[in-house]
Amino acid sequence: MLSRIVVLCSLAFVAGAGEARAQRGNQLWYQAYDAGVRDVRNSAWDSAVQNLLAAKQTGPSPSRRVIFYGDRVDAFNPDYFLGVAYLNLRRFADADAAFERVRQANLIAANDSQFRVFQMQATTAKFELALLQGADFLARGDLAQAKQANDRALALGIDPSRARDQERRLAEAVRIAATPQPSPQASPVPSPQPPPVIAELPSPQPAPVPQPAPPIAQAPLPPVNQAPLPVTVPPVNPPAQSTASNVPVPPRVVDLRTGIAAYLQGRYGDAATLLAPTASDPQGSVRGRFYLACSLAALVLSGERDEVELARAKAVLQLAGRLDQFVADRRVISPRVLVALGMQP
Secondary structure: OHHHHHHHHHHHHHHHHHHHHOEEOOEEHHHHHHHHHHHHHOOOHHHHHHHHHHHHHHOOOOEEEEEEEOOEEEEEOHHHHHHHHHHHOOOHHHHHHHHHHHHHOOOOOOOOOOHHHHHHHHHHHHHHHHHHHHHHHHHHOOHHHHHHHHHHHHHHOOOHHHHHHHHHHHHHHHHHHHOOOOOOOOOOOOOOOOOOOOOOOOOOOOOOOOOOOOOOOOOOOOOOOOOOOOOOOOOOOOOOOOOOOOOOOOHHHHHHHHHHHHHHOOOHHHHHHHHOHHHHOOOOOHHHHHHHHHHHHHHHHOOOOOOHHHHHHHHHHHHHOOHHHHHHHHOOOOHHHHHHOOOOO
């Protein structure tokens, strides 16, 4: 009785160990094989390789007739489906080896319905492998091995245009290898180059010496025993007077004209000095204030005055009033000066 129990336990242990070896995780070999075949049909190539390798490792030897379970008898050909998966993964060496195992075991016979498809797949794997090997040999400079691999690819006739393209690259490499290379020569001594021509900078011109302002005409003094004549202030734009008139020009008008002329001549400091009274004089010319503001801004831009003067220039410009009355004058003012004063050129 005891010996019978021992035998039964030993049989159970052997059966359990065999079943454990036949599982991928919790999957039996035929379950892994069926899953791998489904993966191939669904183009899940990586999963197909894993399942088919598990079925091949734990299942029986590949054969055209294998008992799966119960009364199911079917072909067990994992290498064929592995070859298909490898071919689509561009693992051409693995695909060629798998298809070759199918051929050697005669698992797909010439009279089988899938034989033509199998032949095309196996030949494609050999062609791609030969083309890949030829390119690798060509890159390494082994032209003899590259030619042999490319000849194998051409003989298979799968894609002649690709094989001929590689054949042309091979022929070009052979031509370059056969071309004698010029012997190295001593580097010629470079001829002395003439020194670069350095353009002479123009000598600095002396800064223009400010011209003294013309004397300001003074009105003639009245006789001692006579009362002074009343002086009337002319408008900003006085009417044209006859040149034959002996009436003297009032000092305020002379300062305005001279100051504007100094500004237009680029003598901004003289212009600012001549036009300065217009800023504090309640009856000062608004046009004079406009040119005074421009003179102060020009002095700041030229670096002759500090930036503080620009604020004073803007204040003087506000005293000038409406800017649209100086449309004609603004045409002769530098755009930089106008922008500094906050006006559009």
